[in-house]
Amino acid sequence: MQKKMAYSFPDEVLEHVFSFIQSDKDRNAVSAVCKSWYEIERWCRRKVFIGNCYAVSPTMVIKRFPEVRSIELKGKPHFADFNLVPDGWGGYVLPWIVEMAGAYPWLEEIRLKRMVVTDESLELIAKSFKNFKVLVLFSCEGFSTDGLAAIAAGCKNLRELDLRESEVDDMSGHWLTHFPETCTSLVSLNISCLGSDEVSFSALERLVGRCPNLRSLRLNRAVTIDKIANILRHAPQLVDFGTGNYATELRPDVLANLTGAFSSCKKLKSLSGFWDVVPAYLPALYSVCSRLTSLNLSYATIQSPEIIKLVSRCPSLQRLLVLDYIEDSGLEALASSCKDLQELRVFPSDPFGVEPNVSLTEQGLVAVSLGCPKLQSVLYFCRRMTNAALVTIAQNCPNFTRFRLCIIEPKTADYLTLEPLDIGFGAIVEHCKDLRRLSLSGLLTDRVFEYIGTYAKKLEMLSVAFAGNSDLGLHHVLSGCESLRKLEIRDCPFGDKALLANAAKLETMRSLWMSSCTVSFGACKLLGQTVPRLNVEVIDEIEPPGSRPESFPVDKLYIYRSVSGPRFDMPPFVWTMDEERKILHSEFRHLL
């Protein structure tokens, strides 16, 4: 009976059903049910996410999913954000574009993070995909405004161009003029990362004026405050707006104009930008505040009283990014005004100063945890912390999904008890059962890893620096954290033992980064040679690891699972351990 039903169920129906299944996880599950479902599913998968561009080759992706319309790729390891990955490491998108140009003529969306994108890649995109709509380059580099001009000119139906936090080479200020007059399709434009001379303002104004569907616009720093009003009047339908710099000597006419412009934006819910803020212009925003759900003041050097004035007018605020100028007093005001707050990020205004320049302590975070029951995501830079505060925070906020604490001075102990902060972080992982991402800091022993391995069962990403005493710490994490996908470690006394003992675990994770630890070259070779589908890469800019004894620790290590074998685009300072298929050095024989 069952068998009969399977044959009489047309593929088209199944395909239609599958079209309602959007999440990758579910799609993967569907494809594993049986062979025919695998076949049907792969022909109708439209969206592919590849968390590590070296985990699979373009050829393999195209072979399995021939009808993709949207692709997302990530390149460099996360620690590249902090300059720990040398330039030239890799993450080139061109090979992907080349292959997709042939295979996916109907590709609509490309989203890239931490990849190297050349003008050649951009030109190829503009040429190859007739229906191209969305280009997001998050924290990418390697391209110039020439490449952007090609995109502007070539993509007739462009909806989204988002260059957030990318590095763009300034060649000409007029790439925006390459958008044809017929282009009216833009929905989202984020050029906030561009340097001073790179934007032709009049072209921008005209572009904004002719795109009635524009919902999100983020300007760059060069756009001065008096120009904002004009832009806003062209686009009162905006939902998300990023100002340029927000500073000029106070002129009442400019202020009035700006105030009027903002008040005509009835749908505005998200604001960002605010470089160089002159506080006197902040009242122009007041009309928007009551609707504001997201506010990014993290470049605004305004002091606590001004921040409080603004924030206390935003009862709907869900997301706040701010500098530590907000201080504990500002966070207390936030806690009492913004009961819907879900995400808070507090950045340091003076990260290298030895003495604190502002009064921002653990108290501020405690206050927010108390006052904002929906708080889920925290990134907090501060200079002191206590276990008691962390325990309180954990108890107040059991719903944390992301908790990243950075105590600026490495190995800082609980300032009251002088103990390590093991117990505090232990409380976080114990109470916050849905925690997916955690970053540690302060003085920490192996014990904190014991807690993490015991409790953090849903943890997917862990960042560790200057912590732990021995391999036991690493072993706790690798053996206990069942959901772990990404682990990044720097400057910890973790070596071979834990890594080798948990080698199988590494294949269940996306990647592992270890720098300035004590993993030996010999262990790297062993891993690379014996664990299938694992790429073990050693990075050393000074000299080849093979020129030293095998027991010598490697400088940087990046291990990731891959079904396409070692990559071929490595620079001279990266070695892959798969190539060293020679007999194990005698030093290590006794360990097997």
Added chain:
Amino acid sequence: MEGGLVLLGGGSSGVSTNESAVLSKVEVVSEAESELELGLGLSLGGGGGGATGKTKAANSSWGECGRILTAKDFPSVVSQRSNNGGPFSGTKRAAESVSHESGSPSVVGWPPIRSYRMNSLVNQAKAQRGDEGDSGVVEKDKPKDALKKKLNSNGKQTTVNEKGHLGFVKVNIDGIPIGRKVDLNAHSSYESLAQALEDMFLRSANSLEKEPLALSKLLDGSSEFVLTYEDKEGDWMLVGDVPWRMFVSSVRRLRIMRTSEANGLAPRFNESNERQKSKPI
């Protein structure tokens, strides 16, 4: 042996035995497992199969294995790699001998703030100090003092670092399409910068013997390459003419050019050699 989670091989951690009661009772592991047993084998195959992350404890007990290799095992070599082997062993080698004005050694990538944000902080600090507006922030027709007053309304200093330029500048060398980045903040002199660049570019990373390079070959004109930089105004200049700090605050990017192509740049190095060597940094 008590049936609790025991820290083995832990060493001095200063963990207080007086644990706070707010943590619920930590799971008491059975005696057999409480000695976290780590074999040195790979724990592959068998029950592992890569399907789950759990690895069964292997045979040999922790305490009986060979010592964990730490930095202490390689005293002579490691101390060459890192100045103090302590928390800052992550320091880039070129930066090892540099000490921050703030007192603590310079650690690469710490605190973990994206360079995008760091550079913003720098530009703001510069604007507030009334530096020449290289970031285009300061409106050119407004008096700088008035602007400074507005931005520093509380009189609080928001400078990041008195050294001026924080962050990395791009370096390209003729003949190699992909550039690198160098942290100017890690250097306090032209010699140190030149040495770092030579290490980066002019030595094949794969060669086992290091070519003996004299210091500052890039600066004294005897190499086939010459170090140049683009300043705030977009002009390309030879590196080394101005005091270091002035250079650092005005440099936008670097380029290592072939000497044969470096004609036409302001004073040739060979001629100004004497002047250069006696110039205070």
